[in-house]
Amino acid sequence: MYFGLSEEQNQFQDYVKKFLSDNVSVDEIRKIANGDDQKLHDDIKSGLMNLGLSGLLIPENYGGLGGDLLSAVSIAQGLGTGVGPISFAGSYVMTPIALSLGGNDDQKDKYLPKIASNEIKFGVGLSEYVAAREDSGIELNKGKASGKALFVIDGDDADFFILSDKGGTMFIVDKNDKGLEVIQLTTVDKTRLYLELNLKNVKAEVLQETENNPFIIQKVIDAGRIILSADSLGASESMIEKAVSYAKERKQFNRVIGSFQAVKHMCAEMAADLEPCYAMLWQAAHSFDHDPDEARLQACQAKSHIAEVAKMVSKKATEVHGGMGFTDLLGLHYWFKRIGLNRQILGGPELVREEAAELQGFNQ
Amino acid sequence: MNLEYGPEYEDFRAEVIDFCKEYEGISFENTSSKNISRSEWQKILIEKGFIARAIPKEYGGFGGETDIIKSRIIATEFSKAKIPGGMGGQGIDMLVPTLLEWGTEEQKQHYIQPTLHGEMIWCQGYSEPNAGSDLASLQTKGELKDGNWVINGQKIWTSTAQYSQMMFCLVRTEPQAPKHSGISFILIPMDTPGIEIRPLVDMTLNAGFNEVFFTDVTVPEGNIVGKRGDGWSVANSVLGHERGSLADPNATMNRLNTLINMMKEETIDGRRLIDIPSYRDRLMQVQGKVMANQAHSLRLLSSKINPGQNVKLGGMIQKLVGTELRHEMEALAIDVLGEIGTLYEETPRLKENGSFQFHYMYFLGLIIGGGTNQIQKNIISERGLGMPKEPKVQEAS
Numbered sequence: 001m002y003f004g005l006s007e008e009q010n011q012f013q014d015y016v017k018k019f020l021s022d023n024v025s026v027d028e029i030r031k032i033a034n035g036d037d038q039k040l041h042d043d044i045k046s047g048l049m050n051l052g053l054s055g056l057l058i059p060e061n062y063g064g065l066g067g068d069l070l071s072a073v074s075i076a077q078g079l080g081t082g083v084g085p086i087s088f089a090g091s092y093v094m095t096p097i098a099l100s101l102g103g104n105d106d107q108k109d110k111y112l113p114k115i116a117s118n119e120i121k122f123g124v125g126l127s128e129y130v131a132a133r134e135d136s137g138i139e140l141n142k143g144k145a146s147g148k149a150l151f152v153i154d155g156d157d158a159d160f161f162i163l164s165d166k167g168g169t170m171f172i173v174d175k176n177d178k179g180l181e182v183i184q185l186t187t188v189d190k191t192r193l194y195l196e197l198n199l200k201n202v203k204a205e206v207l208q209e210t211e212n213n214p215f216i217i218q219k220v221i222d223a224g225r226i227i228l229s230a231d232s233l234g235a236s237e238s239m240i241e242k243a244v245s246y247a248k249e250r251k252q253f254n255r256v257i258g259s260f261q262a263v264k265h266m267c268a269e270m271a272a273d274l275e276p277c278y279a280m281l282w283q284a285a286h287s288f289d290h291d292p293d294e295a296r297l298q299a300c301q302a303k304s305h306i307a308e309v310a311k312m313v314s315k316k317a318t319e320v321h322g323g324m325g326f327t328d329l330l331g332l333h334y335w336f337k338r339i340g341l342n343r344q345i346l347g348g349p350e351l352v353r354e355e356a357a358e359l360q361g362f363n364q
Numbered sequence: 365m366n367l368e369y370g371p372e373y374e375d376f377r378a379e380v381i382d383f384c385k386e387y388e389g390i391s392f393e394n395t396s397s398k399n400i401s402r403s404e405w406q407k408i409l410i411e412k413g414f415i416a417r418a419i420p421k422e423y424g425g426f427g428g429e430t431d432i433i434k435s436r437i438i439a440t441e442f443s444k445a446k447i448p449g450g451m452g453g454q455g456i457d458m459l460v461p462t463l464l465e466w467g468t469e470e471q472k473q474h475y476i477q478p479t480l481h482g483e484m485i486w487c488q489g490y491s492e493p494n495a496g497s498d499l500a501s502l503q504t505k506g507e508l509k510d511g512n513w514v515i516n517g518q519k520i521w522t523s524t525a526q527y528s529q530m531m532f533c534l535v536r537t538e539p540q541a542p543k544h545s546g547i548s549f550i551l552i553p554m555d556t557p558g559i560e561i562r563p564l565v566d567m568t569l570n571a572g573f574n575e576v577f578f579t580d581v582t583v584p585e586g587n588i589v590g591k592r593g594d595g596w597s598v599a600n601s602v603l604g605h606e607r608g609s610l611a612d613p614n615a616t617m618n619r620l621n622t623l624i625n626m627m628k629e630e631t632i633d634g635r636r637l638i639d640i641p642s643y644r645d646r647l648m649q650v651q652g653k654v655m656a657n658q659a660h661s662l663r664l665l666s667s668k669i670n671p672g673q674n675v676k677l678g679g680m681i682q683k684l685v686g687t688e689l690r691h692e693m694e695a696l697a698i699d700v701l702g703e704i705g706t707l708y709e710e711t712p713r714l715k716e717n718g719s720f721q722f723h724y725m726y727f728l729g730l731i732i733g734g735g736t737n738q739i740q741k742n743i744i745s746e747r748g749l750g751m752p753k754e755p756k757v758q759e760a761s
């Protein structure tokens with residue numbers, strides 16, 4: 001019995017952390033967030049892609065590494081620690097899973113190898129299936145899609161998008177389709193891009209296995225939720241580390257603030273609440289890979305619980321830094337906001353808890 | 365990640381499940397047809413190696429190897445089958461491991477077997493009126509006179525003292541030595557002349573603990589465990605055992621199921637409590653925490669059998685997180701029951717024997733006892749996160 005990330009998974013995570021800490025300081029994050037340095041952003045993206053992220057979940061016979069979700073979790077934790085400004089959950093986790101489970105052989109042949117080799121990229125918009133806000137929602141009719149998708153993730157440089165109708169049928173649209181209008185949404189989290197798509201009779205390439213089979217879209221959403229939670233976990237870990245080390249340096253009243261119990265107890269509370277989240281997250285990923293009966297409940301509960309803990313951490317860690325925590329200069333807010341976005345995407349805590357209850361037959 | 369324990373352990377699990385079937389429905393109540401005494405049950409469990417596993421045969425144990433996976437399997441299957449576990453208490457959980465580590469051969473021979481068999485009940489005499497969180501400032505005095513320890517002073521909050529045959533006690537024997545190195549760990553028979561026990565009723569309205577007064581209480585010199593002045597180290601090795609056992613994840617899971625079943629049965633205006641969205645949402649929040657805790661306990665288990673895995677911080681948070689979670693869970697049960705949730709003791713309309721109120725209060729006691737949760741936060745921040753200690757204040761006003 002071994003409960004935890006394998007040595008290999010830990011190493012992979014360490015590479016990601018190291019790459020980010022060596023190459024992506026807060027100054028770099030700020031330039032990227034402000035859209036000031038496209039070249040820098042591209043270099044960072046390709047640097048991270050060179051670690052092999054794009055093929056991680058693609059089966060070996062399609063040119064990928066054939067990794068499991070737990071491996072992807074280990075990467076996502078690493079990306080979260082350094083607010084890695086790249087696509088991951090949508091393009092490299094949800095997409096390969098959607099295509100592998102939902103696509104036919106032609107579709108797999110056509111797309112999977114090219115995703116692995118980083119020749120093409122997908123954005124993903126499944127928010128309407130989880131909870132359609134405002135006037136969003138897409139109708140599929142004879143191979144054509146019309147409507148709106150909100151909060152499409154990982155849409156930067158995307159060649160295609162995976163979307164779904166309200167029934168959970170997933171389909172691919174081409175970025176260059178004339179009926180497709182792409183609008184950028186500005187959220188608080190500028191480390192990643194969020195889009196609105198307006199579709200008017202756009203050609204929809206349906207993933208056939210997903211027709212009348214909501215199991216697949218649910219599986220894809222579970223994976224997305226677990227990965228977003230991993231990102232928040234990593235971001236929280238990093239915020240606690242920053243708070244603790246700041247508290248050991250900063251002096252007031254002739255002593256380091258880390259010797260004040262109010263400060264120590266905030267740090268202890270953050271650590272105590274975050275610590276069990278690692279196991280919860282890994283177990284959810286493990287169940288996703290190996291224990292389908294438990295997987296959905298665990299994915300929902302991990303999404304909700306980690307979102308709550310991360311929110312608490314993001315607040316307290318900021319408080320430990322005093323006024324400095326509130327500044328753009330220190331840049332702690334990039335972590336704060338990243339956690340804020342992960343919390344809402346693919347269902348906020350109340351929504352996923354309601355799903356968790358439904359799964360157990362609690363609301364009749 | 366590998367959650368399989370392997371075929372050897374699955375065979376063992378099957379054996380445990382068979383055992384549980386054999387004893388299904390046993391009870392310590394006289395009224396039950398499957399009535400058995402606690403001490404008989406205790407002996408059966410030891411014989412099987414289900415408890416006292418790694419304690420040598422000569423001291424009354426099973427005489428096997430420590431095997432925490434087997435322990436986990438036993439705890440899980442017993443809990444599923446609602447079979448009572450072995451006896452607990454300060455003697456079995458705390459004193460026995462301490463004697464195994466620090467005791468003389470004679471002490472081991474003399475005390476361990478009767479303790480394991482439930483024939484010798486122990487209480488823990490640490491806290492004093494002026495030495496709670498700051499335990500090392502304790503003042504109960506022990507002087508060596510004519511080959512005996514003569515003890516004077518007072519203990520407080522001593523759980524189960526009124527039913528105990530023995531106390532393991534911290535006593536100041538070296539008044540000149542610095543605070544932490546002047547303490548000794550001494551075993552005291554509770555029927556020694558000069559001991560007076562006054563039960564203290566706690567908020568659950570049980571007399572869970574006591575005040576214990578010592579006037580010239582005299583016990584043989586050989587009743588010391590470890591050397592003179594080693595008492596602090598001896599006691600600390602035991603506190604570790606206690607903290608781990610205060611918030612058992614299997615018990616927490618069972619309680620959650622009790623809560624869920626109650627919320628399916630009870631109604632407001634004919635609507636099941638679980639169908640009321642705000643109640644349901646709180647239930648789901650608590651369930652999330654319970655699931656995180658369950659998974660965490662597996663991670664800790666794993667760290668014990670895979671030496672490379674470092675979960676030091678993870679171990680330190682157990683008492684804090686586990687006791688707060690139980691308290692929160694019982695509070696939820698009371699809230700969803702509303703006025704009905706306030707019923708207690710003997711009364712019409714009582715639910716679950718009043719256990720929600722009882723545990724709500726009991727776990728507040730555990731939040732305070734065993735090193736308060738504020739002290740736990742000091743420990744987590746200082747030893748877990750490496751933050752500095754509070755600077756010493758010269759003189760408290």
Ligand SMILES: Cc1cc2nc3c(=O)[nH]c(=O)nc-3n(C[C@H](O)[C@H](O)[C@H](O)COP(=O)(O)OP(=O)(O)OC[C@H]3O[C@@H](n4cnc5c(N)ncnc54)[C@H](O)[C@@H]3O)c2cc1C
Nearest residue numbers: 488489490491496497521522523729732733734735736738
């Ligand atoms: C149910 C129960 C069973 C018990 N059983 C036993 C037993 O069998 N044997 C035994 O010896 N003792 C027992 N105790 C005693 C228990 O160990 C003490 O109550 C506990 O250590 C706290 O000490 P105190 O009550 O003196 O509170 P105090 O130490 O006076 O604490 C009062 C408050 O001050 C806070 N505080 C104190 N020091 C600090 C600090 N350094 N930093 C931050 N906050 C601080 C505490 O957290 C608490 O909130 C039991 C207690 C309970 C509640």
